[in-house]
Amino acid sequence: MNTDLLILFPNAIRVSYPLEDQSYYWYIENANQYIGIPKRSVSSDQLALLNIFLEPFLLHTEELNRSAQQMHWHKLLYQQDSAPLPKIEDGSYRFIHYNLPNNDINITDFSDAINGFFHDPVICWKDPSSGVIIENTKSTLLTNQDFNAVIHTLESDLYAHFRLFIGNNYPLSNEIITYFSSEDTCFKTIRLYNSKDKVITFSSAFLDLLLLGKNQTLCITLAKNLLGTLENEKDLLQTIMIYIKANANATVAAKQLFLHRNSLKYRLDKFYEITNLDVRKFEDSLCAYLAIRLLENTN
Numbered sequence: 001m002n003t004d005l006l007i008l009f010p011n012a013i014r015v016s017y018p019l020e021d022q023s024y025y026w027y028i029e030n031a032n033q034y035i036g037i038p039k040r041s042v043s044s045d046q047l048a049l050l051n052i053f054l055e056p057f058l059l060h061t062e063e064l065n066r067s068a069q070q071m072h073w074h075k076l077l078y079q080q081d082s083a084p085l086p087k088i089e090d091g092s093y094r095f096i097h098y099n100l101p102n103n104d105i106n107i108t109d110f111s112d113a114i115n116g117f118f119h120d121p122v123i124c125w126k127d128p129s130s131g132v133i134i135e136n137t138k139s140t141l142l143t144n145q146d147f148n149a150v151i152h153t154l155e156s157d158l159y160a161h162f163r164l165f166i167g168n169n170y171p172l173s174n175e176i177i178t179y180f181s182s183e184d185t186c187f188k189t190i191r192l193y194n195s196k197d198k199v200i201t202f203s204s205a206f207l208d209l210l211l212l213g214k215n216q217t218l219c220i221t222l223a224k225n226l227l228g229t230l231e232n233e234k235d236l237l238q239t240i241m242i243y244i245k246a247n248a249n250a251t252v253a254a255k256q257l258f259l260h261r262n263s264l265k266y267r268l269d270k271f272y273e274i275t276n277l278d279v280r281k282f283e284d285s286l287c288a289y290l291a292i293r294l295l296e297n298t299n
Contacts, residue, residue, distance in 0.1 A: 005035070008046075012037045025050065026057040055106070057128065064107065064125035073124040073134060077180050089136060094276070095167035095180055096133040096147075097187045105160045113157055117142065117150050132180075137169050147199045163191065165200045168226060168276045175228075182221045189215060202226075203277065203287035210290060220298055223291040226275055237292055239267045240279055244289045248280055 006012060013036045014029065024036035027050065034057055042050065050056075056063075065074050111123055119139035125131035135141060142150070147164055154162050165187040170179040183202075190205045193212060197204070202222075209219050230237055239257060243264070246253040254264045268279060277284040 009037045009041050011041055027054040028057050064128065064131075069122055070124055073122055073132075074126075076177065077124065077132065078126055080177050080181075090172055092137040092169050092171045093176070094135045094137055094141060094169050095183055096135065097130075097165040097167065097183060098133065099130045099163045099187070099191065101129070101161055101163070105158055109158055110154075113154055117146075117153075132184075141169075144199070144201050151198050161198075163198050163200070165190070165205065166202060168202050169274070170225070171229075178221075179225050182218060182225055185215075185218060186222060189218070201283070203283045206287050206291065207283070220294060223294045223298075226277075226291050227295060229274060230271075236267055236271060239264065240271055240288055241292060243268065244279060244285050248285060 013024075015034050015036060023039055025039055025042060025047065027035045027037070029035050035054070037050070065071050107125075114121055114123055114133060118133065118135055120136070122134040123131065124134060144166060147166060151162055151164060154160070165183065167183045168179075170176050186205050186209065187200065190200055190208055193214075194200065194208060206219065206222055206226075209215060209222070227237070239253075239259075242256050243250070243253040246256065250261055250264055254261045257264065259267075271288075272278050275288070277288050279285040279288050
């Protein structure tokens, strides 16, 4: 620890990870060391100087989520307070969950980098090592493939390791807390068994959960979240199943459905807009098929 700092604050401590103790100001010394200084020992002038010469470690959500909008989302998602939140715009939203295993990152630099990829996102921190990026689906959304470039840029520019889980699109309603919580649980679970993939899609996570057989209840919840708005769209779900069973052959599927190929394409596009699953792709196709079958066998 800096000798001058120890002389000035003899009660300061050095730890490998900050304690959940609000009586300390925390600062980053290096990648694996943090300095804690008792708040009662620091005057306002000293605090201003410390924040200039040392890098503060933001431990508490009020410090991590500085804007009113961030705090509104944190209150909704992590405290699960569904009281009216006028600062949140109506519409549909997508959650991009992130995890930083080493949590050694400058919050401002991270925010600047994210704003370079997303249109007007809300970055909501759960704690110093995880959180969620919230996109309003009115804007043009990044594709699953785009997120590989996002990860590469973040890791190159910020010298940190990241993992992302790409959630689905959900309308802002009382159910959004359930949607978010199930995705959050899914991401935590998959990280225990999949240490390789830096970008985890909804499809890959759903399939891994089914293969692992670890949480059938969560799988059913995810399937309901995915397809719940299509409960009365029997024709659309039938179209998707026939298309998949036809090995994604549009000509064969259209004949079986007595549809023009353009009408079939319209239904596939509609399904993609609602679920973010492109059944023309194998992994999304398998996810859609198993989710539909799972709900059929559950109901």
